[in-house]
Amino acid sequence: MKFTPGPTAVPPAVREAMAAEQPNPDLEPEFAERYEALCADLATVYDTDHDVVVPGGEGILGLEAAIASLVEPGDRVLCISNGLYGDGFADFVESYDGEAELVSAAYDESLDLEAIERALEDAADAGEPFALATMVHCETPTGTLNDLGPVLDLLEDHDVLSVVDAVSSLGGTPVPTDRINVCLGASQKCFSAPPGLTTAAISDRAWERMEERDPSSLYTNFLPWRDVSDGFPYTHLSANVAALETAVEMILDEGLESVYRRHEEAAERCRERGAELGLEVYPDQERSSPTVTAFRLPGEVVEIQQRVAEEEDVVLATGLGDLENDILRFGHMGYNAEVEKVDRAMDALEAVLE
Template structure:
C-alpha cells in the first residue's frame, strides 16, 4: 500500500524499498572478517535466496550491482578463442557479446526482433553449425518489457552440451524462472526483491562449476572461482574472498523474509494481476504494450509504445504528479515508456496512482 502522496518511484529497478527493509539496512553492522556471528547469518541468507530461486544448485550472493554477475559469469566460464552463442532480442542480450569479446571469446550473436521471442528451430540451426562452449540469453528484457520463453531453447542447448548463462535479473521473486535448467542464473537485489542496489545473486550448476575449475581465471573480483568453497563455520568468522557488503545483506535478508512470508505462488499471482491492470489501463489510454502478444508481456514491467513522446511524458509525470517512471534505452529511448510493477511496487494502488497520473498527462 502507498503510505503517503510523496514521490512514487515506479521504475523497473531500482525499485522502491519497503520501510522494514530500509530499517534493517540501518542496523549497526558486524565485521564479517572477524565476528563469528556473520557465518550463520550469511548461510541463512544463501538458503533463503535458494528458496526464492527454487533450486538445489549452489547459490552465491556477491558484493556488486547486478552487472557484476553478467560479467563474472562470462569471465569465469569462457576461455580465449571459445565460441559463445549470444541470443539477443534487446540491449541486454546484445550486451553479453561485449563481455564475451572483452574476455577473449568469440561471440556469435543470434538476433530476434525486440518485440518478439526466439524461434527454437532457428536457434537449433545455429547451434548445429558451431561448437559453442556456452550460450547467453535474457529472461526478461527489461527495456522492452518482453519475457522470453526459454524452456525449449534451454533443453536443446543442454542436449547439445552447451552451458547456459541467463540474465534473469528482473525475474526472481516476480515470476517463475526455470532455474534448474540453467547453468548460471543471474539476479540482483534491486529488482523484484525490492532491496537497495549493491548485490548480485546467482545460482551455479555442477556443470558450470566444472567449467569454472577447468578455465584459467585471469581476474579476481569478477571471477566466481574464489566463491567455490567458501567456509561458513558456526563458531568462527567466515573465510570470504573479500569483505562483504554487510548492510546490503541485512536489507536483502529482510526482503527475502518479506517475500517468503507471502509465498512465491502468491507473489507471482500478485505480479500477474497488477501487470494486467497496468496493461488494461494503458490500452484504455490508447497505449499498446511493446511486446507482440500478451504471452510475451513481462509481469514485472510494462513497456508502452509512445511514438517519440516518452521523455516528455516521463518529465511531466515527475514534475506534475511526483511519479517516477523510465523511458526506453538506446534507439527506443523516446518510443517506450516503462512502468515498473515489481516487488514492493507490484501493488494495485501504486499502479492505479501511476496510471491515473499518466491519464492526466496524456489528457
C-alpha cells in the same frame, strides 16, 4: 512515488535492516551465519538445488562474472538475444577474448529458435561446438519475458552450458533455474532491496568448468565464492546483505505463489488502464513480463516522463538505446507489485495525457 523497473522502491523494513548496526563481515561469525541463511532462502526463491552465492556488486557484475568465470580465450559462445541485455553478453564475451556468435531477433520478436538450432548444428558439424550460450529471461528495456524452455531443450540436446540473466524476473515470476547452469539475479529488482548485490545459482557442471580454467580476475570471478567457510574473497557489503536478507524473508513469509499472483494482478491492471488510454503494449500482451510493462508512445516519451515526474511526482522509465523516446515503462515489481500503486502511477500518466 518511484514506479520504475529497477532500482525499485524499498519497503521500510528493508531500509531499517540496512540502517542497523552490522557485524564486521571479516571478523564476526554472525555475518557468515547471516550470509549462509540468505543463500539458503535465495535457493528457495530460485526453487533450486544448485549452490547460490551472493557477491558484492550491482547486477551487471553477475553478467560479467559469468563470462569471466567460464570463458577461456578462443572459446566460442552463442549469444541468444532479442534485446539490449542479450546483445550486451556478446560484448562481455569479446572483452574476455572469447568468440561471440550473436543470434539476434528484433526487439519486438521472440527468440529465433530456427536460427538458434541452425547455429548449434553448424557448430557441431564443423567440429567447433559452443562452450556455452547466454540469454535473458526478462528484457527489462522492453518488458519482454522470453520462453526459455524450447531454447534450453536445444542447448541440452547439444550439451551446451547455459547462462541466463534473470535479474528482472527472479522473485516476480517462476524461473526454470534447475535447467540453467548459471542463473543470475540482483538485489534491486523484484527483491526490492537497494542496489549492490548480485545473486547466482550455479550448477555442479558450471563449477567444474570454472575449476578447469585459469581465472583472469578475482572480483569478476564466481569461483572464490563456492566455499567461504574460511572467509570471503573480499570485504562483503554487510548492510546490503542485511537488507536483502529482510527482503527475501518478506517474500518467503508471503509465499511464492502469492507473490507471483500479486505480480500478475498488477501487470493485468497496468495493461487494462493502458488500454483505456488507447496505449499499445510493447511487444504485445502475450510476451510481456509480469514485472514490467512497456507502452508504445513513439516520439514523445521523454517529455511525458518529465511532466509526470514534475507535475504528478511519479517517476517512470523510458526505453533504452534506440527506443528511448518510443517506450514508457512501468515497474510493477517487488514492493510496487500492487494494484493500488499501479492505479496511482496510471492516474498520474492519465492526468498528463489529458
